[in-house]
Amino acid sequence: MTDITASTFIRQDMAGERPAPVKTTGFVGFVRTRLLNSPTNILLTLVSALLIWFTVVPALQFLLVDAVWVGKDREACLAQNAGHPVGACWPYIAAKFGQFMYGFYPDADRWRVNLTYGLSVALLVPLLIQRVPGKALNAGLFLFALPVVAFFLLYGGGLSGFGVSWTASVLSLVAESIDTAGNALVRAGDTVPVVGVLLWALGKLVVLLGLLASWIVWPLVGLRDLLQASRQPVWTDLVLTGLVVSALVFVMGGGVRAMRSVVATAATFVGIAIVIAVMGLDRGGLPIVDTRLWGGLLVTLVVSVIGIVASMPIGIALALGRRSTIPLIRIFSIAFIELVRGVPLITVLFFATYMLPLFLPGNMRIDGLVRALIGVALFSGAYMAEVIRGGLQAIPRGQAEAASALGLSWWKTTSFIVLPQALRHVIPGIVNSFISLFKDTSLVSIVALFDLLGSLKASFADPVWATPTTAFTGFAFTGLIYFAFCFGMSRYSLLVERRLNAHRRN
Template sequence: MQTKDLSFVRIELEPARPAPAGERGIGKWLRTNLFATPVDAVLTIMGLLIIAYVLPPIIRWAFIDAVWSGPNRTVCATVSQGGIQPDGWSGACWAFVNAKFQQFMYGRYTFSERWRVNLTAIMFVALLVPLLMPRVPKKTLNAIAFFVVFPIVAFFLLVGGAFGLAYVPTNLWGGLLVTMVLSFVGISVSLPLGILLALGRRSKLPVVKMLCVAFIETVRGVPLVTVLFMASVMLPLFMPAGMSFDRFARALVGVALFASAYMAEVVRGGLQAIPKGQYEGANSLGLSYWQSMGLIVLPQALKLVIPGIVNNFIGLFKDTSLVYIIGMFDLLGIVRQNFADANWASAQTPMSGLVFAGAVFWAFCFGMSRYSIYMERRLDTGHRR
């Protein structure tokens, strides 16, 4: 009697099958993210009710009843639907933003020379975008062009007084131009200087450590307004007779030093999180102090504190509005200054102007935040999920 051979050897791969209908599509996403548990369902429903209550009035104010153009504040005293209402009950007065947009961007920068600001902005974007894209080659040359060449070219373009360019004093600068210059200089200087201060604070040399600790704790112990006030008002009193610095330059130095002190503590936290074995491994390879820091320790430390670094950058970008206290007008300052214009003195213009400024600040801060999350995920190679 013969036994039937039931063995089976597959010689072809089983064709891929689509996921079950209940495990894909928008239904799966809703169940996973919004209705996974009864508590999630209740919170989702409450959130939708709040949005349904708040969103329609905002849309009506910002779009339906908004006034988009006009010669003065009189156009903002009416609404497109519902007839004439008292001043302050109308929609957004985007006509005010439209009329003052040039000032919001350039301040009082000479009108005929504003092409220089536009050219600087184009260069900034053209160099920054490839620097932020990991797959674009020649990162070293790109970084040198962005952090070394670009600031020099931008200085001569914006200030002028050389190469046939008319001189534009910094007291005419304002708006988004001042915000971007302060942020760029503060961010570019605070990170390398903060790294040096963090390394100095952890140094075994008593004098170096004492100086770094004194600087960091002194700067962190006072508000930025005090630093700006000292740089703008008090510093000239200690300068030799006949010697003075541009007020905008003093503000740049104050902002950069203030941000560096906070950046130093963020970087120091990353250095302390590195296991001692990494330092010992670098020493066993015969690397010098700077080689071990630059090749082994700092890359790991900076990767760990990316959220803190970007958080400092975001805070610095928003803190540029404090230069208003020393008579300089960044984006928020120039918006507030235009509230005093008699042609646009209306209850709707302040709200519209502040919303516009807030939207610009939010766009930049949100962009930095999302890029930070992207870099965290890209560099998270130490943990596999």
């Protein structure tokens, strides 16, 4: 056997120096591994750099470097007075800023719009932050209390001009129409020999429905007359009513265990009373500002927010209706979705603005902004229905079957098991619909509503600021506003998506 010594496995000379490692971290590593790691990526990097050089750099130079920041009229933004290429005319934006934000809303009442903005932000921000407690109360205030307060702030008026009298008048008109139709059927039954009995019976049934409707309307009409004739402040009656209801809740709820309900009930009535007392709703309220004077970002936010909030329940109802096993509900949902999705939004707006009044009774009028809101909500709800239906189809059938085996009803299965998972799957599609709706609000300018872009175009008619760069500056300013809102919604949706899908990460 060969003698193996230790020197056989021991290196006798020094190893050569190794080359320095390729840097894979930091800016240099990013360039090497992401931008210049292949011929294709090198070509794409060069093309992107040229595109940025010829687009972004001139845009920044126009908006910031060569821009005019101070001036009183168009003379400050003309090239012959500057001595160099003139960029954006920011004094024009400063002069028209109020028009862009409020439209033609009266200057003395613009604090009402600012207060509405402040209340909206104060309620929305805690709702979007996950760790802030009291989400149920916050959502209730944002979805139910804020719209009513915002209406009285933005439009004005008192209780006699809002829900009670308007609702009572509409329901009274409906009850009278039902009674008239029933009597007409009864008279037709008396003259038609063959199906006269059926028409007579149907007419009597319709008359009975009209009578029941009038019984339902009667208390509301009485409340309307009481509010209009009462000399006492309504908020005092609300406080007394809140105390009585709180006492009833305390007695019926079983003592101490009902304390939370008592506090919530009392706080609700007291809050309503405070709003009525502060805003003077029982004394005529704030001065009425017609919606034809609204404009700018105010109209854009009103239309987009109401459309976004209303599209979710409409979309959920239509998506569930399209999957329903009841033929009438399924056919109606399919017909509505396909009909609305088959026409452009501008057609829906034209129909809601100009044709809908033709189908209303002669003494009934609906505000133009309200008609546009109805059209936008129905249109966006039809698109939202298809997005949500895609999420419902992604849920395995075994989920509903397991819930049924546990004895859960269809409503509980849909509300607590199927629908939450479906909405989590389609968060990108939902937010994409929201962003599209926010941008599509610019179409309301075609039906005589001055949104942000409509106010911008109206400002071009002012000869005081007629310069070659006025239009570019205005569109750049509004584009930045649209980008800020859309980008914010996109980033927040990614945050929500990551938080809800954290259990799927490996």
